[in-house]
Amino acid sequence: MSAHIWSANYKERILPLLEPMGFITQPDWTSCGACSFGHASLLLGETMSHDQAQKRCRTVSIPAAFRRKFAVNHLRNPRQLYQRIADAAGTDPGWIVWAIKNMNWNPIECNTFVETEALGFVDHHLDNGHPVIISVDDATHWAVLAGKISKDYVLIDSGIGQQVFSTYTRNSLLERRWYALCDNCEGTGFREGTICDACLGSCYERYGIVIDPGNHLSRHLQSNARTIIEALMGNHLLQEYWGYYLDDLTDVFDAHHGAGSAPASDFFENHEEDILEAVSYWLIGVTKPEVRRELKHYRAVAESYPLYYRSAETARVLAHFQAAFMGMLIEDYL
Numbered sequence: 001m002s003a004h005i006w007s008a009n010y011k012e013r014i015l016p017l018l019e020p021m022g023f024i025t026q027p028d029w030t031s032c033g034a035c036s037f038g039h040a041s042l043l044l045g046e047t048m049s050h051d052q053a054q055k056r057c058r059t060v061s062i063p064a065a066f067r068r069k070f071a072v073n074h075l076r077n078p079r080q081l082y083q084r085i086a087d088a089a090g091t092d093p094g095w096i097v098w099a100i101k102n103m104n105w106n107p108i109e110c111n112t113f114v115e116t117e118a119l120g121f122v123d124h125h126l127d128n129g130h131p132v133i134i135s136v137d138d139a140t141h142w143a144v145l146a147g148k149i150s151k152d153y154v155l156i157d158s159g160i161g162q163q164v165f166s167t168y169t170r171n172s173l174l175e176r177r178w179y180a181l182c183d184n185c186e187g188t189g190f191r192e193g194t195i196c197d198a199c200l201g202s203c204y205e206r207y208g209i210v211i212d213p214g215n216h217l218s219r220h221l222q223s224n225a226r227t228i229i230e231a232l233m234g235n236h237l238l239q240e241y242w243g244y245y246l247d248d249l250t251d252v253f254d255a256h257h258g259a260g261s262a263p264a265s266d267f268f269e270n271h272e273e274d275i276l277e278a279v280s281y282w283l284i285g286v287t288k289p290e291v292r293r294e295l296k297h298y299r300a301v302a303e304s305y306p307l308y309y310r311s312a313e314t315a316r317v318l319a320h321f322q323a324a325f326m327g328m329l330i331e332d333y334l
């Protein structure tokens with residue numbers, strides 16, 4: 001492989017996996033669990049790269065599953081071999097729970113055949129601003145319930161060919177995404193002529209893991225869940241780079257309100273035009289509308305979390321923010 005191809009490959013395929021992830025479509029078939037964990041963490045104000053998310057969730061890639069499960073005598077039954085590999089690849093719920101605990105957050109699991117119980121559980125936690133990672137599509141895929149817009153559920157889905165953000169009504173969520181057929185009756189509701197004693201005829205099992213960050217939270221969405229969702233829906237650039245912006249912002253702003261603190265929104269309100277002027281002056285080659293759009297993105301992310309700065313340190317914050325902002329523009333535009 002020539003150095004040129006290697007470097008193009010590195011920049012386009014490998015580097016993005018090491019940078020802070022945004023709300024993205026999964027880059028391969030096996031990382032829906034890791035992406036869902038990364039997406040839920042972003043909602044709670046924590047950034048990580050796709051690679052870190054995979055490591056935290058112990059996601060098993062197809063090649064790793066192959067190495068683990070392959071034996072020469074399996075070649076006689078390729079279909080069975082395929083099944084063994086498919087079963088071993090992906091992310092196990094136990095490892096998602098483990099990854100949540102490792103963040104010092106509290107995982108709460110729900111596993112029920114009763115529809116109203118499943119929805120009640122989800123509604124209660126979404127109302128409190130806690131994301132729920134759910135097992136969807138007959139337990140073959142993971143996605144995240146982020147919150148509700150009036151009565152509809154907002155699902156963040158990294159699935160290839162899916163919109164990352166979409167809304168579901170109560171029924172379409174249960175029927176199209178959040179379901180797993182009962183293993184006992186396989187969705188018929190009956191077993192040997194009687195009502196299935198595992199699911200009691202409901203046919204579908206619903207499994208979800210809530211992330212309750214408890215007190216171990218640096219930046220908490222809480223009542224801003226709605227703001228974040230509204231900022232993100234339909235804005236694909238913002239979705240993809242959300243982690244990037246957040247990563248820069250958390251270097252500059254504080255997560256806690258202290259004496260003399262002002263919200264980050266004040267900072268943007270007071271200094272947006274000055275930053276725009278200064279940065280456009282120094283960076284020839286980036287147009288003013290581009291600078292304005294990027295600044296708007298930073299502001300949207302900053303206003304989605306409770307981030308603060310000390311008014312007495314405005315000059316320092318301004319210098320730090322401008323440095324981060326210019327660094328990003330140079331990297332991405334020049």
Ligand SMILES: [Zn+2]
Pocket residue numbers: 182183184185186187188189190196197198199200201202203
């Ligand atoms: Zn059943």
